[in-house]
Amino acid sequence: MKRIKGICNELAEKSDLYPTYKRLPLPKKVILPLGSFRREMAPLVKAGDKVIAGQRIGEDIEGVIPPVCASVSGKVLEVRPCLGFSGQEILSVVIESDGETNTKSVDENLQRELEDRDIIQLIFDAGIKETDQFYWPLPLRIAKPGLTSVIPSYQPFKTEPIDFLIINGMDRQPGVSVRRNALINREKDLLESIPVLQKVSNAGKIILTVYKDHPVPLDFEQKLKDLGVTILRCPSRYPIALEPLLVKFVTGRDIPLPMGNSRAVGTAVIDAITALRIVEAVKEGRISTETTVQVSAFSLGVNVHVTVAEGILLEELVEQLFPSLENLSKAVIGGSFLGYAQQNFKVPVTQEADVIVLQNADELSLYSNQPCINCGFCVRYCPMMLMPNELSKNCEYNRFDVAEKNDLFSCIECGICSYVCPARRPMVHLFRFGKQEILASKEES
Amino acid sequence: MKRPEFYVSISPHVHSGNSVQKMMFQTLMALVPVVFAGWFFFGLTALKIIFISMITAVVAEFLWEKIMGLPLRIGDGSSLLTGLLLGLVLSTECPWWMPVLGACVAVIIGKELFGGLGNNPFSSVLVGWTFLQVSYRDLMSSFVVPEPQFLLESSEYLVDPPLVVLKEEMDMIADVPWMDFLLGNVPGEIGTISVIAVILGGAYLLFRRIITWHIPVSFILSAWIIGLIFWLTDPEAYANPVYHIISGWVLLGAFFIATERGTAPVTVPGMILYGIGCGALTIIIRTWGGYMEGVPFAILLMNALTPLLDRIRPRAVGRVKKIA
Numbered sequence: 047m048k049r050i051k052g053i054c055n056e057l058a059e060k061s062d063l064y065p066t067y068k069r070l071p072l073p074k075k076v077i078l079p080l081g082s083f084r085r086e087m088a089p090l091v092k093a094g095d096k097v098i099a100g101q102r103i104g105e106d107i108e109g110v111i112p113p114v115c116a117s118v119s120g121k122v123l124e125v126r127p128c129l130g131f132s133g134q135e136i137l138s139v140v141i142e143s144d145g146e147t148n149t150k151s152v153d154e155n156l157q158r159e160l161e162d163r164d165i166i167q168l169i170f171d172a173g174i175k176e177t178d179q180f181y182w183p184l185p186l187r188i189a190k191p192g193l194t195s196v197i198p199s200y201q202p203f204k205t206e207p208i209d210f211l212i213i214n215g216m217d218r219q220p221g222v223s224v225r226r227n228a229l230i231n232r233e234k235d236l237l238e239s240i241p242v243l244q245k246v247s248n249a250g251k252i253i254l255t256v257y258k259d260h261p262v263p264l265d266f267e268q269k270l271k272d273l274g275v276t277i278l279r280c281p282s283r284y285p286i287a288l289e290p291l292l293v294k295f296v297t298g299r300d301i302p303l304p305m306g307n308s309r310a311v312g313t314a315v316i317d318a319i320t321a322l323r324i325v326e327a328v329k330e331g332r333i334s335t336e337t338t339v340q341v342s343a344f345s346l347g348v349n350v351h352v353t354v355a356e357g358i359l360l361e362e363l364v365e366q367l368f369p370s371l372e373n374l375s376k377a378v379i380g381g382s383f384l385g386y387a388q389q390n391f392k393v394p395v396t397q398e399a400d401v402i403v404l405q406n407a408d409e410l411s412l413y414s415n416q417p418c419i420n421c422g423f424c425v426r427y428c429p430m431m432l433m434p435n436e437l438s439k440n441c442e443y444n445r446f447d448v449a450e451k452n453d454l455f456s457c458i459e460c461g462i463c464s465y466v467c468p469a470r471r472p473m474v475h476l477f478r479f480g481k482q483e484i485l486a487s488k489e490e491s
Numbered sequence: 492m493k494r495p496e497f498y499v500s501i502s503p504h505v506h507s508g509n510s511v512q513k514m515m516f517q518t519l520m521a522l523v524p525v526v527f528a529g530w531f532f533f534g535l536t537a538l539k540i541i542f543i544s545m546i547t548a549v550v551a552e553f554l555w556e557k558i559m560g561l562p563l564r565i566g567d568g569s570s571l572l573t574g575l576l577l578g579l580v581l582s583t584e585c586p587w588w589m590p591v592l593g594a595c596v597a598v599i600i601g602k603e604l605f606g607g608l609g610n611n612p613f614s615s616v617l618v619g620w621t622f623l624q625v626s627y628r629d630l631m632s633s634f635v636v637p638e639p640q641f642l643l644e645s646s647e648y649l650v651d652p653p654l655v656v657l658k659e660e661m662d663m664i665a666d667v668p669w670m671d672f673l674l675g676n677v678p679g680e681i682g683t684i685s686v687i688a689v690i691l692g693g694a695y696l697l698f699r700r701i702i703t704w705h706i707p708v709s710f711i712l713s714a715w716i717i718g719l720i721f722w723l724t725d726p727e728a729y730a731n732p733v734y735h736i737i738s739g740w741v742l743l744g745a746f747f748i749a750t751e752r753g754t755a756p757v758t759v760p761g762m763i764l765y766g767i768g769c770g771a772l773t774i775i776i777r778t779w780g781g782y783m784e785g786v787p788f789a790i791l792l793m794n795a796l797t798p799l800l801d802r803i804r805p806r807a808v809g810r811v812k813k814i815a
Contacts, residue, residue, distance in 0.1 A: 053507075290808055290809055291808065294808055300808060300809050300810070300811050301809055302809060302811045303807075303808070303809030303810065304809075306809070374497070375496065375497060375498050376497070376498045376499070376500070376504060378502075378504050380502075382502075382503060382504040382505045383502060383503040383504075383505065384502055384503075385502055385504065386502065387498065387499045387500050387501075387502075387504065388499070389497075389499045403504065405504065409505075410498055411503075411504060411505055411506035413500060413501075416511075417606070417607070417609065417610070418609060419511060419608050419609030419752050419753060420609040420610075420752055420753035420757065421514070421609070421752045421753075421757075422752075422755075422756075422757030422758075423509070425757040425758060426703065426757075429808070430807055430808045430809070431805040431806060431807050431808050432807050433757070433758070433801075433804055433805075435757065436801075452804070453807040453809075453810055456807045456808065456809050456810060459502070461502050461503030462503075464502075464503050464506070465503050465505065465506060465507050466507050466509055467509070468509045468510050468511045468513070468514050469510075469511060470506065470510070472500075472501055474501050474502055474503065475501040478501070
């Protein structure tokens, strides 16, 4: 285990409101983005078509990323580029719900003994989306050597065995408890996922990581041990749940960045929510159409886990939860450290979003355009061992070549440098700007 | 400023609440025991010099920014700190115009000409001090015997500051009780003599995480080790290394001056090398040089090396030579 720098979760948590649970009725309209801005898919439906929940509506032509399935039954209104919550326009399918709750029928063949190929195919077909951004999509990451050939045209690391399969039960950032709650409330499902994962990945060791101060029930721990799972208690420090640092902490190996392919060091990381979705897909043949997001509005004293149909518009979600909301100053999808502030409330809340933070004017943190004072706080806290002070100045004054040479692309944009900066410089903004400029100039040449 | 109603910004959307003002204010707080020790041993004259120096520093920065049409940044308190530190490294014998001159040079030449806080290559306090030291050497090197306000008795046995004694009358130093060194009951600059007060302040800075331990510890350790080497070669000619550390300047320099923002390296290996360099140069200057303080010039020389030391960067996570 390696020491990872960072900030204490408790310091950054603004409130310890105990979460409540809620389930929202079916939304009137959902928007389902096809793929991500990095890789778009081809739609399988057109405007006017009738779809039922669970029906496949878009797939990748090359078959690399899992398909997208409808989350509600109803009529396709249109297929057009829509704003996603990360700020990019992605080709999306807009579905108007007809209020019916029928879903795609469960595959009859599921009762028989499944082979590894079938399992990986089921996982692929389920269209599971993940909160973290990984180099490979889920099925490719966890498939054991030889099994990746199920996915056509892409057979990387056929010979790379998985030494460690890390199930990440730690939430990505302070103030979030989505994964922790999933661990506590659905321990049975999680236990069921272990044999499936073991079968598919043939991992040398399966490790479940939890925060030290979030204890797991003792009998649960014993059951996990019986299944051969090691429970690793990690320090409650902020960016440790992000993939490169998690792998470094657990295995001591460095994922080569900027590529970020964990398979190159024989490691696969999935989060607890994904493990549960895998169980749903494999055991029940169910395609997950719902997502649970934590909505935190600490100024209103609200911290609620809502289960909604995927693709619900932020507008509708906020309206249902807070019928009379005033003084909203900022709406962030994706958490206070890693999330994106929204300017348009007509964005879909998809499975990639784990938390929505609503801030009022008092909670805002404002940036300033002061020059760097070279105090070195960011260097002290940067978990990736970069020198954010120099990188930010290089990006600010257009010296992108120097920034790239000094590992700008290793930055995981965790935001700790900005968090501790006494001059309140917008560090992450400068890094993203620098990365974009470098990528743009590479594309030109 | 009226706040707009709706905000969109880049992540992160929370902040630790740390600010330049807070950092400067906490450093000022840390210097309170040192100022108290100055008043205790030298009376109101010490406070007068510190006060003049602080006021001048703030006024100088204000005027400079007004004249040059720069945004006003005196609110961040960095000039106040420069003024206070400059007052602490002067002798109570200085006439009133010396802190004025020193503070102006420190703030304008030492800091503002380079672009303000964080951009100055050399410690602004020491720029002001060096200017005074080189220009008015006689005034700068006359000291009074401290007269404690209560409890303690004046130390009549030392007329010269221990730093001069170290150089010229080696055997005399052994007669001084340790307690007087630790409390600061010896002649010298207002803020450099009291070991206990400076350590209290330094501990506060460390506790508040304004500074890390790397620079002070490596500074003091390296001064002690280099001093020890000299002492072991010839105990008659060279002083005990402990005297070098407790006789003034080293502790104030290690905790407060060498760690000034922007003039010190920010990486761990850089900070340790910087501290080692400061400590070694201090003893070398004291042993072979003409300036008995040693510390200011050692820090200034190491300041000049800071950009080089900052090139020793840590290996970034994920930077592997061979991509498997």
